[in-house]
Amino acid sequence: MNPNDRRLPAGGHIDRAQPIGFSFDGRTLNGYQGDTLASALLANGVTLTGRSFKYHRPRGIFSAGPEEPNALVTLGTGGRREPNLPATTLELAQGISAESQNRWPSLAFDMQSINGLFAPFLSAGFYYKTFMGPTRRAWMFYEHFIRRAAGLGRAGTEPDPGRYEVRHVFADVAIVGGGPAGLSAARAAAIAGASVALVEQDFLLGGQLLSERSDGEAAAWLKAIGTELAGLPNVTVLRKTMAFGTYDGNALGLIERNDDPLEEGITRQVFTMLRARSIVFAAGAIERPLAFSNNDRPGVMLASAARTYLNRFAVLPGRKVLVATTNDGAYRTAIDLAAAGAQVTVADQRDAPPAGPAAEAARLNIAIRSGTQIVDLRGGHAVKAAKLTGSGGNPEIACDLVCVSGGWSPTVHLTSHLGVKPIYRDDIDGFVPGGFPAGQFGAGAMTGRFSAAGAIEDGHHAGIEAASFCGKSAAAPAPLKLDLGEAAANAFRAIPFVGPGKAFVDFQMDVTAKDVELAHREGYESVEHLKRYTTLGMGTDQGKTSNFAALSAMAVLRQATIPQTGTTNFRPPYAPVAIGALAGRAVGHHFKPFRRTPMHDWHVANGAEMLEVGLWMRPYFYRPAGSDVNEAYVAEMRTVRGAAGLMDISTLGKIDVQGPDAAMFLDRVYANGFAKLPVGRARYGVILRDDGIVFDDGTTTRLSETCFFMTTSTAKAADVLSRLEFLLDTAWPDLRVAVTSVSDEWAAMSVAGPRSRDILAAAFPKLDISNDALPHMGFIEAEFGGRALRIIRLSYSGERAYEIYVGASAGEQAWSRLLEAGAPFGLKPYGVEALGALRVEKGHVAGPEIDGRTTLDDLGLGRMVGKRAGFVGDVLRRRTAFLAPDRQRLVGLECIEEGKRLRGGAILFAPGDAVAGHGRGRITSVTFSPEFGRYVGLALLAGDVAVEGNQVLAAYPMKAETVRARIVSPVFLDPKGERLHG
Numbered sequence: 001m002n003p004n005d006r007r008l009p010a011g012g013h014i015d016r017a018q019p020i021g022f023s024f025d026g027r028t029l030n031g032y033q034g035d036t037l038a039s040a041l042l043a044n045g046v047t048l049t050g051r052s053f054k055y056h057r058p059r060g061i062f063s064a065g066p067e068e069p070n071a072l073v074t075l076g077t078g079g080r081r082e083p084n085l086p087a088t089t090l091e092l093a094q095g096i097s098a099e100s101q102n103r104w105p106s107l108a109f110d111m112q113s114i115n116g117l118f119a120p121f122l123s124a125g126f127y128y129k130t131f132m133g134p135t136r137r138a139w140m141f142y143e144h145f146i147r148r149a150a151g152l153g154r155a156g157t158e159p160d161p162g163r164y165e166v167r168h169v170f171a172d173v174a175i176v177g178g179g180p181a182g183l184s185a186a187r188a189a190a191i192a193g194a195s196v197a198l199v200e201q202d203f204l205l206g207g208q209l210l211s212e213r214s215d216g217e218a219a220a221w222l223k224a225i226g227t228e229l230a231g232l233p234n235v236t237v238l239r240k241t242m243a244f245g246t247y248d249g250n251a252l253g254l255i256e257r258n259d260d261p262l263e264e265g266i267t268r269q270v271f272t273m274l275r276a277r278s279i280v281f282a283a284g285a286i287e288r289p290l291a292f293s294n295n296d297r298p299g300v301m302l303a304s305a306a307r308t309y310l311n312r313f314a315v316l317p318g319r320k321v322l323v324a325t326t327n328d329g330a331y332r333t334a335i336d337l338a339a340a341g342a343q344v345t346v347a348d349q350r351d352a353p354p355a356g357p358a359a360e361a362a363r364l365n366i367a368i369r370s371g372t373q374i375v376d377l378r379g380g381h382a383v384k385a386a387k388l389t390g391s392g393g394n395p396e397i398a399c400d401l402v403c404v405s406g407g408w409s410p411t412v413h414l415t416s417h418l419g420v421k422p423i424y425r426d427d428i429d430g431f432v433p434g435g436f437p438a439g440q441f442g443a444g445a446m447t448g449r450f451s452a453a454g455a456i457e458d459g460h461h462a463g464i465e466a467a468s469f470c471g472k473s474a475a476a477p478a479p480l481k482l483d484l485g486e487a488a489a490n491a492f493r494a495i496p497f498v499g500p501g502k503a504f505v506d507f508q509m510d511v512t513a514k515d516v517e518l519a520h521r522e523g524y525e526s527v528e529h530l531k532r533y534t535t536l537g538m539g540t541d542q543g544k545t546s547n548f549a550a551l552s553a554m555a556v557l558r559q560a561t562i563p564q565t566g567t568t569n570f571r572p573p574y575a576p577v578a579i580g581a582l583a584g585r586a587v588g589h590h591f592k593p594f595r596r597t598p599m600h601d602w603h604v605a606n607g608a609e610m611l612e613v614g615l616w617m618r619p620y621f622y623r624p625a626g627s628d629v630n631e632a633y634v635a636e637m638r639t640v641r642g643a644a645g646l647m648d649i650s651t652l653g654k655i656d657v658q659g660p661d662a663a664m665f666l667d668r669v670y671a672n673g674f675a676k677l678p679v680g681r682a683r684y685g686v687i688l689r690d691d692g693i694v695f696d697d698g699t700t701t702r703l704s705e706t707c708f709f710m711t712t713s714t715a716k717a718a719d720v721l722s723r724l725e726f727l728l729d730t731a732w733p734d735l736r737v738a739v740t741s742v743s744d745e746w747a748a749m750s751v752a753g754p755r756s757r758d759i760l761a762a763a764f765p766k767l768d769i770s771n772d773a774l775p776h777m778g779f780i781e782a783e784f785g786g787r788a789l790r791i792i793r794l795s796y797s798g799e800r801a802y803e804i805y806v807g808a809s810a811g812e813q814a815w816s817r818l819l820e821a822g823a824p825f826g827l828k829p830y831g832v833e834a835l836g837a838l839r840v841e842k843g844h845v846a847g848p849e850i851d852g853r854t855t856l857d858d859l860g861l862g863r864m865v866g867k868r869a870g871f872v873g874d875v876l877r878r879r880t881a882f883l884a885p886d887r888q889r890l891v892g893l894e895c896i897e898e899g900k901r902l903r904g905g906a907i908l909f910a911p912g913d914a915v916a917g918h919g920r921g922r923i924t925s926v927t928f929s930p931e932f933g934r935y936v937g938l939a940l941l942a943g944d945v946a947v948e949g950n951q952v953l954a955a956y957p958m959k960a961e962t963v964r965a966r967i968v969s970p971v972f973l974d975p976k977g978e979r980l981h982g
Contacts, residue, residue: 005043005044005045006044006045006315006317007043007314007315007316008314008340011213011214011215011314012034012214012311012312012313012314012315013034013204013210013214013312013313014032014033014034014035014313015032015033015034016032018032018033019031020032020035020092020093020094021094021095022092022094022096022097022098023096023097023098024041024046024073024098024099024100025100025106029041029046031043031044031092032092033092034092034204034313035091035092035313036064036087036088036089036090036091036313037087037088037090037091037092037096037098038061038064038068038071038086038090038309039064039092039309039312039313039315041061041087042061042309042315042317043313043315047060047061047298047382048060048107048108048298048381048382049071049073049087049100049107049298050070050071050072050100050101050102050103051100051101051102051107051112051113052070052102052508052510053102053152053508053509053510053539054509054510055502055510056103056110056112056113057113057510058113058297058298058380058381059071059296059298059507060298060300060301060382061087061305062289062300062301062302062507062545063088063287063301063302063305063545064088064211064302064304064308064312065088065201065202065305066086066088066089066242066544066574066575067286067541067544067545068086068087068089068541069506069507069508069539069541069545069546070296070507070508071086071087071088072084072085072086072087072101072152072153072508073085073087073090073098073099073101074098074099074100074101074153074154075090075096075097075259075261076097076156076261077097077156078158078161079156079160079162080161080162080261080268081154081155081156082155082156082578083101083153083155084152084153084540085259086540086541089201089202090259091203091240091259093259093261093263094260095261097261101152101153102153108381124516124518124519124533124534124535152540160580162268162269162580163265163268163585164268164269164270164271164578164580164581164583164584164585165584165585166271166272166273166582166583166584166585166586167270167271167272167273168272168273168274169197169275170274171194171195171196171197171236171274171275171276171277172189172194172195172196172276172277172278172466172467172470172472173185173194173195173197173276173277173279173280173463173466173467173470174196174197174199174250174252174274174276174278174279174280175189175196175198175199175279175280175282175466176199176252176280176281176282176414177199177200177207177281177282177283177284177444177446178198178200178205178206178237178239179206179207179209179282179444179445179455180206180208180209180221180444180452180455180456180459180482181207181282181444181445181446181449181455181458181459181462182198182207182280182282182443182444182459183198183205183206183222183226183229183459184443184455184456184457184458184459184463184480185280185282185459185462185463185466186198186229186235186463187225187228187229187232187463187476187479187480188459188460188461188462188463188464188467188476188479189463189464189466189467190229190232190234190235190463191232191474191477192463192464192467192473192474192475192476193467193472193474194234194467194470194472195234195236196232196235196236197236197238197274197276198229198236198238199238199241199242199243199254199274200237200239200241201240201241201242201243202240203239204239205222205237205239206218206222207284208284208304208445208452209221209482210222210308210311211304211307211308211311211312212311212484213311213336214311214312217482217484218452218482221480221482224480225480228480238254238256238272240256240257241254241255241256241257241272242254242255242256242257242574243283243414243574244572244573244574244575245417245572245573245574246414246415246417246418246572247417247418247572248418249275250275250276250277250279250440251274251275252273252274252275252276252414253271253272253274253572254270254273254274255269255272255577255578256269256270256272268580269578269580269581270581271577271582277439278439278440278441278466278467278469279439279440279441279466280440280441280443280459280462280463281414281415281433281440281442281443281446282442282443282446282455282459282462283411283413284444284445284446285408285409285410285411285430285445285446285450286408286409286411286544286545287302287304287305287329287405287406287407287408287409287545288405288406288408288409288545288548288549289302289404289406289507289545289546289549290326290373290374290404290405290406291503291504291505291513291549291553292373292374292375292376292377293376293500293501293502293503294376294377294379294501294502295374295404295503296502296504296507297377297380297382297383297402298381298382298383299318299379299382299383299402300377300383300402300404301402301403301404302403302404302405302545303323303330303333303403303404303405304333304405306318306321306337306403307332307333307336307337310333310337310340311336316337316340316341317401318337318342319341319342319343319400319401320342320343320398320399320400321337321342321343321344321345321399321400321401322344322345322346322374322386322399322401322402322403323337323344323345323346323347323402323403323404323405324346324347324349324373324374324402324403324404324405325347325348325404325405325406326348326349326350326405327405327406327407327408328486329408329450330346330403331346331353331354331357331358332357332486333403333405334346334361334366334403335357335360335361335364337403338361338364338365339364344361344364344366344367345366345367345368345369345397345399346366346368346369347369347372347373347388347390348368348371348372349371349372349373349390350370350371351370351371353370367393369388369393370390371390372388372390372393373389373390374386374387375387375388375389376500376501382400383399383400383402384398384399384400385397385398385399386399406549407428407429407430408428408430408445408450409544409547409548410422410430410431410445410446410447410448411445411446412431412432412433412446413542413570413574414574415433415442415446416433416434416569416570417570417571417572418437420433420436420437421567422567423563424561424562424563427448428448428450429562430448430548431548431567432446432447432448433446438469439466439469441462441465441466442462443458443459443461443463444458444459450486451484452483452486453481453482453483453484456480456481456482459479460476460478463476502514505536505546505549505553506534506535506536506537506539506543507545508539508540508541509534509536509538509539511534511535511536511546513553515534516534516536516550516554517553519533519534519554520554520557525557525558527551527565527566527567527568528568528569530550530551531543531568536550537550537568540575540576541575542574542575543568547567547568551565551567589612592615594615594617595615595616595617595651596616596617597616597618597648597650597651597811598809598811598812599648599650599747599749599812599815600617602812602815602816603619603648603829606622607622607623608621608623608829608831609621609622609623609629609831611832613651613714613832614651614714614715616714618648618651618831619648619830619831619832620831620832621633621636621830621831621833621834622636622828622829622830622831629833632831632833633830633833633834633837634834634837634928634930636830636833636834637834637837637838637841638930639753639826639828640752640753640799640830640834641753641754641799641838641930641931642754642826643754643755643825643826643828644751644752644754644756644759644822644825644826644827644828645752645753645827645828645829645830645834646749646751646815646818646819646822646827646828646830647749647750647752647829647830647831647835648748648749648829649749649750649803650746650747650748650749651714652698652711652712652713652714652717652743653698653710653711653712653714653716653717653718653720653721653741653743654709654711654712654717654741654742654743654745654748654805655709655710655711655720655721655739655742655743656708656710656739656740656742657700657707657708658706658708658737658738659706659736659737659738660706660736661735661736661737662706662707662737663677663702663705663706663708664735665727665728665732665735666685666700666708666710667870667871668727668732668870668871669687669724669727669872670686670700670871671686671688671856671861671864671868671871671873671874672684672685672864672868673868674700674702674708677700677702678702679702679703679705680702680778680779680780681701681702681777681778681779682699682700682701682702682777682778682779682792682793682794683699683700683701683777684697684698684699684777685698685699686856686861686864687720687723687872688856688872688874689872689873690872690873691873691876692876692877692882693852693854693855693873693877694850694854694855694856694858694861695716695719695723695850695873696712696716696719696720696850697850698710698711698712698713698720699711699792699794701792702779703779703781709790713847717741717743721739721741725739727872744808745807746790746806746808747805747808747811747812747815748805749803749804749811749814749815750796750801750802750803751801751802751804751818751827752796752797752799752801752838753799753800753827754799754800754979754982755825755826755827756799756800756802757769757771757800757802758825759818759821759822759825759827760791760804760818762821762822762824763818763820763821763822764782764784764789766782767780767782767791768780769791769802771982774791774793774802775793775981776793776794776795776980776981777792777794778792778793779791779792784810784813784814784817785810785813785814786810787806787807787809787810788806788807789804789806789814790804790805790806791804791805795842795980796835796838796839796842797835797838797839797841797842798838798839798841798842798844798973798979799838799979799980800980800981801980804818836925836927837928840925840926840927840929840936840937840938841927841929841931841936841972841973842971842974843969843970843971843972845859845861846925848904848924848925848938849890849924849925849938849940851924855877855882856877857877857882857887857889858882858887858888858889858890858940859889859890860890860970884943885943885944886942886943886944887942888920888921888940888941888942888943889940889943889946890939890940890970891938891939891940891941891946891948891967891968891969892936892937892938892939892967892969892970892971892972893923893939893952893954893965893966893967893968894932894934894936894937894965894968894972895934895935895936895963895964895965896964896965896966897963900961900963901926901928901935901963902926902935902936902937902954902965903923903954903956903959903961904923904925904926905923905956906922906923906954906955906956906961906963907919907921907922907955907956908920908921908922908923908939908941908952908953908954909952909953909955910945910953911951911952911953913953915955915962919955920941920945920952921940921941921942921946922939922940923937923938923939923954924937924939924940925937926938931973932972936968936972937965938970941967946967947967948967948968948969949966949967949968950967951964951966951967952964952967953965
């Protein structure tokens with residue numbers, strides 16, 4: 001077939017001076033600037049574009065907009081591969097490579113079309129009835145095959161190199177829809193003084209006016225209003241931008257696409273959150289199909305789509321055309337096709353055709369058969385003939401295009417996203433918005449005004465009202481007039497006719513009229529149940545052409561009215577949205593805030609392997625200490641235990657607590673008392689949730705009578721601050737206390753080990769850090785590098801240790817000073833892996849034990865509280881279940897099998913237990929201990945078996961390991977605290 005064999009020699013909104021090459025299923029084709037992929041395929045004589053979801057039936061282009069259910073294609077390769085894109089909305093660009101979907105080995109010969117032979121077994125709900133047996137585990141067998149068959153297109157598995165953006169814009173008036181109503185509204189609102197954002201999913205403005213002749217009144221009107229809008233500085237036009245959702249506060253979610261495969265460095269998609277003071281919805285209406293046997297064949301097309309391809313794209317979609325209709329609107333398609341040289345027959349289900357269109361049709365030799373409907377179609381990959389029933393004439397006529405029109409459904413989706421149900425209007429046989437919240441307005445076909453003149457008038461008034469709502473009231477001139485003389489569309493319900501073949505209601509999901517009948521017969525009468533039982537409207541098109549037909553059929557079956565039958569709930573998105581567009585640039589390390597400590601550059605430059613811990617990058621281990629992490633962290637542990645180690649602890653949460661009632665406040669927040677903490681001393685504390693569960697732990701230092709310096713765990717820094725603010729705002733608003741995060745103001749480092757005092761004395765020779773001047777949990781304050789310096793003696797590792805806090809800008813300087821002073825004493829930096837291992841040896845609990853399920857008593861910290869009362873969580877921590885003797889509590893474990901290891905997460909069983917299920921507890925933290933030459937760990941174990949000296953089995957199913965361990969004290973190292981107090 002010759003290229004462009006269906007392209008007309010003149011007309012249309014295409015630029016014949018700019019040819020475009022593209023490919024479809026490897027076949028090189030040509031189109032023009034201004035084409036969509038669908039129009040270019042039709043111009044090249046391509047009518048078979050895909051296969052259906054369930055039966056793999058041949059399908060062709062059905063519509064000309066986002067409602068397209070059939071012509072879904074995949075664009076791109078590798079990481080840019082994107083499936084399920086409607087060919088009807090893709091602007092043709094040089095080099096586009098599209099492929100059809102859901103077929104194998106080829107589109108013309110699809111092996112899975114054999115599914116049609118099994119149609120009686122694949123009716124609605126077959127998956128509920130088929131894949132549940134014969135045994136309870138049968139699904140495990142079926143799942144593999146179902147997953148391979150599921151879906152239409154295949155997404156890429158490689159990283160997407162495309163760039164996506166997220167932006168936020170604002171306007172007085174947002175207008176959704178660039179058709180006659182939207183354009184008229186934009187003009188009126190802008191002249192009234194409002195800033196206007198006009199949103200149009202197409203790459204051209206005009207809406208249905210683009211389906212009129214390109215040399216007629218509609219084209220002249222579009223040119224005039226387009227020129228006027230371009231001259232208004234307060235109008236922003238967003239083309240190729242789909243409004244997919246309406247949200248609170250007059251916010252609209254928008255997606256802008258750019259599918260040009262050869263344009264490098266551009267943003268592929270932009271997700272815009274548009275916040276407007278008022279919104280005008282002018283989203284138009286969607287034409288409905290008709291139900292008859294084999295109504296899904298390639299060559300069956302909505303009448304409005306055929307007219308669009310003819311007048312907008314200068315493509316004659318068929319030469320022998322049958323127009324099947326229930327309303328006057330389809331006559332405009334018949335007349336235009338006949339004027340372009342097609343042989344046209346109209347099958348009107350009504351008994352009397354409209355007088356005006358009938359006269360024009362007679363002038364063009366269009367045969368009109370009233371009281372007639374289609375029964376069946378013949379043809380495989382293309383329509384060849386139609387069988388008719390009705391008043392007189394040949395019962396079968398040859399045709400290569402069938403244009404169908406069952407009336408129009410206003411596009412009410414966006415107006416329903418905030419919970420406003422649409423209401424049915426009998427005069428148009430359709431649903432319109434059920435009302436508008438304050439600041440929202442509707443215009444045009446979506447409100448039931450289907451004529452161009454009515455839409456323009458509607459839009460003008462809506463634009464003035466929207467601007468007035470924003471306080472803009474400059475006088476606007478009368479609207480630009482356009483009267484295309486459309487006849488009123490008489491409401492006439494299409495009569496579904498189920499002939500010998502399948503009559504499809506939902507083309508994309510392969511739901512037939514018989515499926516709707518079956519759902520009714522089996523009790524799924526609610527439209528919501530019908531949707532889920534049959535999967536009707538659950539495809540990428542969301543049932544835009546099928547919903548009304550389905551509920552109409554259900555209304556007939558229930559012998560109910562359309563309003564009684566109702567509609568399903570419309571939810572965002574209106575059309576599919578790529579996850580990449582929603583994420584924008586928030587991917588990889590940009591997914592969440594990325595934080596570095598003041599010493600980060602030093603760590604990287606000195607061989608640290610960095611690890612992402614929450615929001616922070618922390619040194620995992622230092623490579624010079626070993627070849628891999630397992631060797632490195634053990635070497636670092638030995639350094640800390642034998643000499644001294646330096647650790648970057650800047651990531652700790654740091655909170656300044658000040659006020660006359662600060663001590664009272666902390667006394668209520670912490671489970672252990674803080675009111676009597678002396679100035680210049682620090683204390684370890686535990687915070688509980690209201691339900692008595694441990695929330696976080698940390699240390700707090702009293703700087704003065706009214707000022708405290710609190711530190712929290714890295715992971716809970718933000719949560720603790722939020723908790724403190726919440727308590728002050730709600731529980732104790734009378735307390736005179738202020739809390740402020742100072743985490744970023746301080747660089748922090750810890751020197752730990754038996755030589756730590758010597759190192760500190762060498763680094764800060766003017767400070768008295770003797771045991772008397774700075775005992776365990778003591779605090780001194782000085783100055784370093786012109787910044788405040790705080791030294792707190794406390795230990796996380798079990799060794800004598802000091803935490804040094806200095807202004808963030810002096811952090812690296814202090815770090816280097818300590819390393820320089822500590823070099824003669826063997827000081828080396830160590831990472832978080834060694835830090836975690838050191839705390840396990842000391843039996844210090846951390847995140848794996850404080851996991852949101854443990855209490856003070858579970859962790860062996862109950863004695864800290866004693867008989868105190870009145871703190872947060874006090875009452876509920878004493879619940880009976882929390883005090884049960886068999887409740888899991890903290891224990892230590894040591895591996896007693898030579899050559900084996902313990903693993904974090906291993907399940908614990910008592911000797912004699914069957915090694916299955918959840919066991920008696922779990923290992924929470926584990927490390928190899930160079931001190932003891934074996935693996936040791938902390939665990940939570942049921943109290944009735946947690947007896948020191950007993951043995952347990954530690955099972956790790958992921959590696960099929962079972963290891964014997966002995967229960968010991970969780971404090972493996974220095975149980976009397978002689979090292980940290982020395």
